[in-house]
Amino acid sequence: MAERLLEVRGLKVRFATDDGIVNAVDGVDFTLDRGRVLGVVGESGSGKSVTAMTILGLTRSSNARFEGDVTYKGRSLLTMSEEQLRDVRGNEIAMIFQDPMTSLNPVYKVGDQIVEAITTHENVDKRQARSRTVDLLKQVGIPNPERRVDDYPHHFSGGMRQRAMIAMALACNPDVLIADEPTTALDVTIQAQIIELIDRLKDDFNSAVILITHDLGVVAEIADEIVVMYAGRVVERGGKRDVFYDPQMPYTWGLLGSIPRLDRPKPERLASIKGAPPSLLNLPRGCRFRPRCPHAFDKCMQEPELENRVETPGHLDRCWLSVEEKRSVRERTIRGEEAAA
Amino acid sequence: MLAFLVRRLIGMVLVLAAVSFIVYFVFVIIPGGDPATRIAGKLATQTNIDEIRQRLGLDKPFVVQWFDMVKALFTGELRSYFTQLNVRQQIIEGLPVTFSLSIGAAIIWFFFGVVVGVLAAVKAGRLSDRLITVLALIGISMPVFFLGVVLRYLFAQRNSWFPDGGYVPLTSNPAQWFYHLLLPWLTLAVLFIGFYGRVLRGNMLDTINEDFVRTARAKGLSPRRVLIKHVLRNSLIPIVTLFGLDFAAVLGGGAILTESVFNLHGVGWYAATSVASLDLPPLMGVTLYGAFFIVVFSTIVDLLYAWLDPRVRIS
Numbered sequence: 274m275a276e277r278l279l280e281v282r283g284l285k286v287r288f289a290t291d292d293g294i295v296n297a298v299d300g301v302d303f304t305l306d307r308g309r310v311l312g313v314v315g316e317s318g319s320g321k322s323v324t325a326m327t328i329l330g331l332t333r334s335s336n337a338r339f340e341g342d343v344t345y346k347g348r349s350l351l352t353m354s355e356e357q358l359r360d361v362r363g364n365e366i367a368m369i370f371q372d373p374m375t376s377l378n379p380v381y382k383v384g385d386q387i388v389e390a391i392t393t394h395e396n397v398d399k400r401q402a403r404s405r406t407v408d409l410l411k412q413v414g415i416p417n418p419e420r421r422v423d424d425y426p427h428h429f430s431g432g433m434r435q436r437a438m439i440a441m442a443l444a445c446n447p448d449v450l451i452a453d454e455p456t457t458a459l460d461v462t463i464q465a466q467i468i469e470l471i472d473r474l475k476d477d478f479n480s481a482v483i484l485i486t487h488d489l490g491v492v493a494e495i496a497d498e499i500v501v502m503y504a505g506r507v508v509e510r511g512g513k514r515d516v517f518y519d520p521q522m523p524y525t526w527g528l529l530g531s532i533p534r535l536d537r538p539k540p541e542r543l544a545s546i547k548g549a550p551p552s553l554l555n556l557p558r559g560c561r562f563r564p565r566c567p568h569a570f571d572k573c574m575q576e577p578e579l580e581n582r583v584e585t586p587g588h589l590d591r592c593w594l595s596v597e598e599k600r601s602v603r604e605r606t607i608r609g610e611e612a613a614a
Numbered sequence: 615m616l617a618f619l620v621r622r623l624i625g626m627v628l629v630l631a632a633v634s635f636i637v638y639f640v641f642v643i644i645p646g647g648d649p650a651t652r653i654a655g656k657l658a659t660q661t662n663i664d665e666i667r668q669r670l671g672l673d674k675p676f677v678v679q680w681f682d683m684v685k686a687l688f689t690g691e692l693r694s695y696f697t698q699l700n701v702r703q704q705i706i707e708g709l710p711v712t713f714s715l716s717i718g719a720a721i722i723w724f725f726f727g728v729v730v731g732v733l734a735a736v737k738a739g740r741l742s743d744r745l746i747t748v749l750a751l752i753g754i755s756m757p758v759f760f761l762g763v764v765l766r767y768l769f770a771q772r773n774s775w776f777p778d779g780g781y782v783p784l785t786s787n788p789a790q791w792f793y794h795l796l797l798p799w800l801t802l803a804v805l806f807i808g809f810y811g812r813v814l815r816g817n818m819l820d821t822i823n824e825d826f827v828r829t830a831r832a833k834g835l836s837p838r839r840v841l842i843k844h845v846l847r848n849s850l851i852p853i854v855t856l857f858g859l860d861f862a863a864v865l866g867g868g869a870i871l872t873e874s875v876f877n878l879h880g881v882g883w884y885a886a887t888s889v890a891s892l893d894l895p896p897l898m899g900v901t902l903y904g905a906f907f908i909v910v911f912s913t914i915v916d917l918l919y920a921w922l923d924p925r926v927r928i929s
Contacts, residue, residue: 427924
């Protein structure tokens with residue numbers, strides 16, 4: 274069995290704001306093994322990014338409260354001191370972000386920013402770090418890396434900047450790479466290249482990847498396991514095939530329906546989920562998707578646990594409908610015939 | 615780059631010409647500005663006045679008068695109407711005083727402005743930030759003539775811890791030079807410290823939320839390194855612009871009040887006495903002197919800006 278790298282157990286993150294307590298993450302569980310890709314899917318505000326930032330301790334502040342646990346190779350990241358955590362950041366767990374246009378410091382050369390990542394964690398001189406940087410840029414597919422290493426970020430296109438960000442993230446050969454919507458800000462043609470690059474480098478560097486996205490199409494390509502999040506919670510979790518071919522949670526159906534399908538007749542090409550995600554300040558009782566769910570019934574006022582309800586072990590969901598009911602109604606929902614009330 | 619400098623140089627000459635013309639023009643149209651009448655005194659006859667007017671060349675066409683004065687200034691022949699002292703000579707004599715005051719004060723205000731800004735930004739929202747904010751606002755609102763007089767009274771007159779005004783040349787006694795200038799430096803710097811601190815605090819709080827700062831933290835950098843290398847470095851760019859122009863203004867004789875309060879006979883003091891007697895030649899001299907520093911430093915600031923921010927290109 275592959276080495277277990279990361280384990281998130283019952284993670285809750287709350288922020289005290291002027292408007293009240295925001296339950297940004299409210300019960301997230303997953304594990305990540307070496308060599309695997311975990312896709313985390315959900316709308317904006319579902320807690321995907323906060324979960325990722327919390328793994329690296331980037332959400333720590335005086336008004337943030339944490340519950341549950343995040344362990345990396347058996348060490349608790351939540352309770353670790355800031356100094357210890359800094360050794361993990363960028364070194365063992367690295368992160369790339371949504372907008373490559375703003376994620377690099379405009380006043381420093383791209384190469385120097387990657388060198389900084391290396392020299393922060395390793396005792397190497399500038400020359401060695403620089404030659405490694407050139408190698409990294411070559412690995413992520415930057416042409417002419419010997420020359421481009423001295424360019425400033427504004428000389429790079431969006432796709433190249435994201436490649437540079439990936440090079441920076443991989444600079445210290447981390448075990449875990451967290452990619453937070455790495456393709457959202459890029460052209461569609463570049464998106465596929467970046468996803469393939471992440472998939473290839475994951476094998477080259479023998480690491481594991483958490484890929485956060487709102488686009489099921491992106492995770493379909495490379496994820497092994499999928500976690501679907503809604504309003505701060507995991508609502509469905511399972512292997513990629515299970516989630517795509519036997520989805521159990523009406524919210525997942527909605528996400529699947531929102532992928533444009535040109536092979537369907539016009540009215541069915543694109544279905545949307547009616548309504549908006551609930552405010553994290555004032556969450557609905559019971560199932561959080563209930564107000565937007567076309568199949569909600571009395572029992573949905575009670576809170577469903579994240580449990581295994583199908584025959585396949587490891588495929589969990591939070592929906593009260595019986596498996597037979599789900600299988601009989603979901604196709605129509607995905608096609609958008611029963612858009613929510 | 616060369617084209618840029620040539621263009622700026624031509625622009626500089628045009629600006630100085632325009633400034634001198636406006637000064638001359640304003641002087642002629644203000645009531646009671648006519649030098650001949652003023653020099654001739656209360657009991658003068660029209661003949662006396664005409665004589666003086668002819669001697670000073672004030673009977674010539676306006677443009678010729680203006681040109682003659684600017685020419686005399688640059689050839690070093692321009693003299694005050696009242697004291698007959700050579701204008702260029704007077705400005706040159708004031709230079710060491712003005713430069714000593716400006717450079718010392720600028721170092722103090724830049725250093726403490728940055729310190730105040732960084733401290734306030736790091737402690738944003740806490741009690742120490744509010745305290746710094748209040749002090750900064752007091753500093754900004756404190757008039758130089760008031761602060762200078764109070765400092766003189768407290769530290770030089772009531773207690774003779776410091777000399778009561780005056781200037782000792784750096785070359786003759788560096789310790790005394792420093793000792794004499796300390797109060798004027800502080801007086802001049804206080805306003806700028808408060809102002810720069812406020813601006814830098816705001817810039818830093820904006821920059822802290824930038825994505826690249828999050829990237830820097832995710833790399834595992836220490837908070838100090840993130841703050842100095844990524845936040846402060848980017849926040850200082852607008853401060854450098856401010857500093858260049860403020861420093862130019864003070865160097866150009868803008869510290870009129872400080873020089874007057876502490877009896878420092880620099881260019882600012884010379885400007886103040888010339889204004890009091892409506893003496894056109896020295897006014898023309900100090901105005902052009904000040905304008906020169908402003909235009910030179912605005913060019914330097916542009917060059918510095920391109921150097922600090924690689925996205926800016928000189929073209």
